[in-house]
Amino acid sequence: MSRIHQAFENKKAFIGFVTGGDPDLETTEKLVIAMEEAGADLIEIGIPFSDPIAEGVVIQEANIRALSAGCTTDKLFDSVKRAREKVTVPMVFLTYMNPIYTYGKEKFMQRCAECGIDGLIIPDLPFEEKGELIGVCQTYGIDIISLVAPTSHERIRMIAEKAQGFLYVVSSMGVTGVRGKIETDIESMVKLVRESSAIPCAIGFGIATPEQATTMASISDGAIVGSAIVKLVARYGRESIGPVAEYVRSMKSAVKEAEIE
Amino acid sequence: MKGRYGLYGGQYIPETLMNAIIELEEAYEYYKNDEEFNRELDGLMREYAGRPSLLYYAEKMTKDLGGAKIYLKREDLNHTGSHKINNVLGQVLLAKKMGKTRVIAETGAGQHGVATATAAALMGMECKVFMGKEDTERQALNVFRMELLGAEVEAVTSGTMTLKDAVNETMKEWAGRVEDTHYVLGSVMGPHPFPMMVRDFQKVIGKEIKEQLQAKEGKLPDAVIACVGGGSNAMGAFYEFIPDKSVRLIGCEAAGLGVDTDKNAATIANGTIGIFHGMKSLFCQDKYGQIAPVYSISAGLDYPGIGPEHAMLAEEGRAEYVPITDNEAVEAFEYLSRTEGIIPAIESAHAVAYAKKLAPTMGKDKIIVVNISGRGDKDVAAIARYRGVKIYE
Numbered sequence: 001m002s003r004i005h006q007a008f009e010n011k012k013a014f015i016g017f018v019t020g021g022d023p024d025l026e027t028t029e030k031l032v033i034a035m036e037e038a039g040a041d042l043i044e045i046g047i048p049f050s051d052p053i054a055e056g057v058v059i060q061e062a063n064i065r066a067l068s069a070g071c072t073t074d075k076l077f078d079s080v081k082r083a084r085e086k087v088t089v090p091m092v093f094l095t096y097m098n099p100i101y102t103y104g105k106e107k108f109m110q111r112c113a114e115c116g117i118d119g120l121i122i123p124d125l126p127f128e129e130k131g132e133l134i135g136v137c138q139t140y141g142i143d144i145i146s147l148v149a150p151t152s153h154e155r156i157r158m159i160a161e162k163a164q165g166f167l168y169v170v171s172s173m174g175v176t177g178v179r180g181k182i183e184t185d186i187e188s189m190v191k192l193v194r195e196s197s198a199i200p201c202a203i204g205f206g207i208a209t210p211e212q213a214t215t216m217a218s219i220s221d222g223a224i225v226g227s228a229i230v231k232l233v234a235r236y237g238r239e240s241i242g243p244v245a246e247y248v249r250s251m252k253s254a255v256k257e258a259e260i261e
Numbered sequence: 262m263k264g265r266y267g268l269y270g271g272q273y274i275p276e277t278l279m280n281a282i283i284e285l286e287e288a289y290e291y292y293k294n295d296e297e298f299n300r301e302l303d304g305l306m307r308e309y310a311g312r313p314s315l316l317y318y319a320e321k322m323t324k325d326l327g328g329a330k331i332y333l334k335r336e337d338l339n340h341t342g343s344h345k346i347n348n349v350l351g352q353v354l355l356a357k358k359m360g361k362t363r364v365i366a367e368t369g370a371g372q373h374g375v376a377t378a379t380a381a382a383l384m385g386m387e388c389k390v391f392m393g394k395e396d397t398e399r400q401a402l403n404v405f406r407m408e409l410l411g412a413e414v415e416a417v418t419s420g421t422m423t424l425k426d427a428v429n430e431t432m433k434e435w436a437g438r439v440e441d442t443h444y445v446l447g448s449v450m451g452p453h454p455f456p457m458m459v460r461d462f463q464k465v466i467g468k469e470i471k472e473q474l475q476a477k478e479g480k481l482p483d484a485v486i487a488c489v490g491g492g493s494n495a496m497g498a499f500y501e502f503i504p505d506k507s508v509r510l511i512g513c514e515a516a517g518l519g520v521d522t523d524k525n526a527a528t529i530a531n532g533t534i535g536i537f538h539g540m541k542s543l544f545c546q547d548k549y550g551q552i553a554p555v556y557s558i559s560a561g562l563d564y565p566g567i568g569p570e571h572a573m574l575a576e577e578g579r580a581e582y583v584p585i586t587d588n589e590a591v592e593a594f595e596y597l598s599r600t601e602g603i604i605p606a607i608e609s610a611h612a613v614a615y616a617k618k619l620a621p622t623m624g625k626d627k628i629i630v631v632n633i634s635g636r637g638d639k640d641v642a643a644i645a646r647y648r649g650v651k652i653y654e
């Protein structure tokens with residue numbers, strides 16, 4: 001078992017995302033450390049990919065900024081390894097199949113283990129294709145975090161039963177990005193998960209405000225925020241550590257409110 | 262394993278799309294054996310698309326090259342001007358049976374977009390086509406054609422602004438709206454069941470070639486040549502001949518400015534194995550799996566991947582894949598126009614270019630069939646530009 005379960009022990013989790021190497025790796029390292037200090041219970045780091053088909057325009061542009069600034073998978077591993085010396089919360093990578101497959105599955109997992117990465121979120125690896133990675137992930141103790149979507153319906157049971165780490169509940173149709181309103185009946189989705197598994201589930205896609213974070217955390221085990229953080233990084237660049245830490249602090253306390261409710 | 266071609270294929274797509282893909286798979290498995298569906302599709306193919314397309318003996322070209330006899334499979338004569346209509350009529354009819362009311366599609370050269378817009382108009386469906394901004398500029402006529410047919414065209418400004426990015430955006434659009442929408446994927450690529458389904462709708466090309474050549478010559482061809490981007494016209498032309506080991510199957514890839522330059526789209530020549538756009542296949546990419554910005558004069562071949570069944574045929578050695586440069590393709594475009602009075606699509610001109618090389622090396626008793634996958638009207642302005650001629654479009 002990886003350390004992911006720690007993020008959900010006796011609390012609602014706030015999960016923050018940054019794109020690795022945006023605007024540069026040094027900033028990513030600082031952001032990861034600052035996010036933990038500000039209260040993030042789990043940190044997602046995106047390995048930039050040229051064609052991120054599940055991302056909205058905010059994170060897609062962050063991917064391009066990172067790649068243009070020369071971020072590579074190897075350089076990101078090195079940064080994460082340095083950050084891991086200071087960071088104790090679980091860290092996971094979000095990336096697509098191609099960067100993993102092309103790097104070499106075995107070598108990739110070995111480096112993840114070495115650098116203190118606990119799990120992988122891979123938007124283009126559905127349940128049916130998990131066999132591609134599951135063996136090698138087990139060897140190195142890396143969890144594959146599964147996603148369930150508003151269109152998953154009965155698939156939720158099957159996915160939840162085999163889920164590792166935590167379950168990523170996709171709040172809305174389409175791609176990542178800030179949304180004014182989340183209209184999906186997420187409570188029914190979470191109910192299906194609960195019926196099939198004891199796996200913690202956190203809700204992501206479209207969450208940006210403290211109010212949304214409180215609502216989402218109150219019906220699940222945590223809230224995941226990506227685009228709203230990446231927007232701050234886009235706006236403040238190397239100076240984004242302060243604004244991101246402040247934002248994470250406010251979101252963490254919003255998530256905490258859900259513990260009382 | 263389901264949807265696999267040797268190592269290649271699969272269903273590497275976001276969970277949001279999984280139920281839609283499963284629904285499609287089940288609907289296709291049902292309707293492909295449904296008598297009424299097949300009767301309707303057959304009717305559309307004959308009465309609307311104009312099938313069977315001609316198999317034309319290119320006598321002047323044959324004499325000029327002085328070797329193998331050359332036949333041209335005239336997919337350019339289909340309604341909408343290319344082979345794309347075969348797949349589109351099948352998929353849009355299927356979508357209608359599935360109760361969908363809206364279709365979306367990616368397009369490179371615009372041929373698939375035009376075909377989809379056409380079928381949507383015919384069958385009363387809403388239609389939106391995604392096209393790289395660069396392609397909307399080099400194929401401006403096709404953009405207006407799609408709009409004329411009632412489709413909405415969205416110019417894609419992300420990434421390299423070409424076919425790959427159009428596929429990305431269409432997938433995103435589909436993930437945002439699956440209930441009423443079917444994604445009419447235009448080639449033998451993407452997640453299962455698309456590579457199989459598109460091949461099945463296109464295999465009529467090879468089937469007709471076999472029958473028509475049997476009637477004219479009483480034998481099999483010695484080689485079938487087709488251009489390859491994603492690979493749908495080539496797969497359609499090849500499939501019937503895969504068991505006939507004496508028939509060479511030759512796919513022509515876009516080598517752009519040359520396979521050794523960084524400006525090409527020759528996936529079999531330069532690609533490595535990867536997982537992208539829903540499939541495991543070969544892709545032009547760097548060592549970290551970042552998809553390479555590819556290039557070809559032909560918007561339809563300007564794609565960094567290839568269908569998984571082609572990747573398998575290449576690995577097995579059952580089909581050969583050869584690179585053809587922009588310059589060779591443009592020369593072949595002009596050559597076929599002058600020699601036979603047939604203006605081929607710049608994509609198809611890649612296949613003509615290889616036939617020009619191959620025919621003289623073969624005996625006069627040998628037969629080559631070249632698939633003219635589309636007509637070249639859409640390319641006239643671009644070829645004029647290539648030759649430095651200024652014309653008003």
